[in-house]
Amino acid sequence: MIFDRASNSLRNFGAATVGLVGSAIGIIAIALPQFLPKNESEWGETDRRWTAWKALADMPASTWLHFRPLLAIAAIGLLAGAIITIYLLRRGREKIATVGLAFGMVAVGLCMISGIARIAPFFSLAEAARFLNSRLGTNSQVLFEGPPDVASSLGFYLERKFAMVNQEPDPRMPLTPEQRNLFLEEKAALEQWRVPRPVFLIIEGDRVVYWRGLLVRHFHVYHQVASFGTYIILSNQM
Numbered sequence: 001m002i003f004d005r006a007s008n009s010l011r012n013f014g015a016a017t018v019g020l021v022g023s024a025i026g027i028i029a030i031a032l033p034q035f036l037p038k039n040e041s042e043w044g045e046t047d048r049r050w051t052a053w054k055a056l057a058d059m060p061a062s063t064w065l066h067f068r069p070l071l072a073i074a075a076i077g078l079l080a081g082a083i084i085t086i087y088l089l090r091r092g093r094e095k096i097a098t099v100g101l102a103f104g105m106v107a108v109g110l111c112m113i114s115g116i117a118r119i120a121p122f123f124s125l126a127e128a129a130r131f132l133n134s135r136l137g138t139n140s141q142v143l144f145e146g147p148p149d150v151a152s153s154l155g156f157y158l159e160r161k162f163a164m165v166n167q168e169p170d171p172r173m174p175l176t177p178e179q180r181n182l183f184l185e186e187k188a189a190l191e192q193w194r195v196p197r198p199v200f201l202i203i204e205g206d207r208v209v210y211w212r213g214l215l216v217r218h219f220h221v222y223h224q225v226a227s228f229g230t231y232i233i234l235s236n237q238m
Contacts, residue, residue, distance in 0.1 A: 012086060022074070028071060036064055036065075081103040081107070125150060128228040141198070151164065163184050166186055
């Protein structure tokens, strides 16, 4: 490794640099509210944040604050790793000095994994699909109201075909009659909701008021079973 072949002065410099990075992350964690806009915003349309980077750019200020603990843990990990490394170098334990840096990198890696897991529901329907997979019976039906770009993650993870509501198929895409039947208008979706079998409807959070009024007017009941990111899952079963 380069660290093993470097002189002690370069090793100390490298460890000090890692410590400075940890300090900078710590300062960001402490001062994060000062960096955020004062006016609270809301999540935009899901089809505009179909990657983690786009989701970060669209994230409201209040959601950013949930990441402060992760920033603090990463900062502590890097600082602790740098201190351990410098201590071991001073004690002449060069061969195990990289343990300190490894400790800091593991802490940062775990924080990154946790951060991606927290933001994933805001750009992917994978968690919603896993939730439904454990509840779908042999005759259950899944309906999705949303753009096809977002539906791609649902199609990848859901172990069942699902129907699109209030969406027109791409005229450039050749579809079989069976596939075209999976594009439903609102009236057809309500007919599916009426059938005595489990039906799940996935909608955007800003459509809750509309669908609540529609379902209560037709069926006198509204049942929300879960939420993932900005998407809500409704069911016709109590």
